[in-house]
Amino acid sequence: MLLFGRLADQAGWRDRVVEASSLTALRDALAAVDPSLAEALSGPGVQVAVDKAIVRGETFLAASAEVAFLPPMSGGW
Amino acid sequence: MVTLTSEPFEPGAVLTTFCAGRNETGAVASFTGLARAEHGAALALGLEAYPGFTAAAIAAFAEAPWARFALQDYVLIHRTGRLAPGEAIVFVAPPAGHRRAAFEACDFLMDYLKSRAPFWKKEHSPGGGRWIEPTAQDRTDAQRWD
Numbered sequence: 001m002l003l004f005g006r007l008a009d010q011a012g013w014r015d016r017v018v019e020a021s022s023l024t025a026l027r028d029a030l031a032a033v034d035p036s037l038a039e040a041l042s043g044p045g046v047q048v049a050v051d052k053a054i055v056r057g058e059t060f061l062a063a064s065a066e067v068a069f070l071p072p073m074s075g076g077w
Numbered sequence: 078m079v080t081l082t083s084e085p086f087e088p089g090a091v092l093t094t095f096c097a098g099r100n101e102t103g104a105v106a107s108f109t110g111l112a113r114a115e116h117g118a119a120l121a122l123g124l125e126a127y128p129g130f131t132a133a134a135i136a137a138f139a140e141a142p143w144a145r146f147a148l149q150d151y152v153l154i155h156r157t158g159r160l161a162p163g164e165a166i167v168f169v170a171p172p173a174g175h176r177r178a179a180f181e182a183c184d185f186l187m188d189y190l191k192s193r194a195p196f197w198k199k200e201h202s203p204g205g206g207r208w209i210e211p212t213a214q215d216r217t218d219a220q221r222w223d
Binding site: 002004005006009049052068070071072073074075076077 | 110124125127129130133155166167187190191192193194195196197198199206208209210211215
């Protein structure tokens, strides 16, 4: 899984391998080790991408799925 | 074509290359965005992109102006990584048959890039780093085209 922007700063890491078969299981696994990060990942404006496509709500994860948590995008320039 | 690069680039050279051999284009508008020093308040700007996601999202969005402004191809370069004040952050050049479409496409693309493109921006100041989100004005500018 990947973290961007302020979420990566908060966690202190940007990418990590986590075993989870669904998005809910992934959130639960994170909450067990870092509850404040798990809360931030569910915060307002945070989007989730699975294999580089935005998803909404629950989804199952394939073995090598890439899950990215995207805080509100700032735009460039 | 959308290019993300972590290396500094020279906008004038990009424009010269892009305009070469365009016998039927007529008009190429261009816009260059530069990192601001904010009178010493900004030491550097950090721009984070999601490789494989950010460029695809910009390219998908940039399809829209083609029908709207009857454009030809285009060049769009965006920096990532850490930028010093004065460095070029973004360069966009939409070519069209006539000036109005080229100007408007440039304005349209920049409003999108400024407010909605998938980047995460951090301003590094003497007091530390701060993540930046779009201002209300940026959002209003982008809504002009909705």
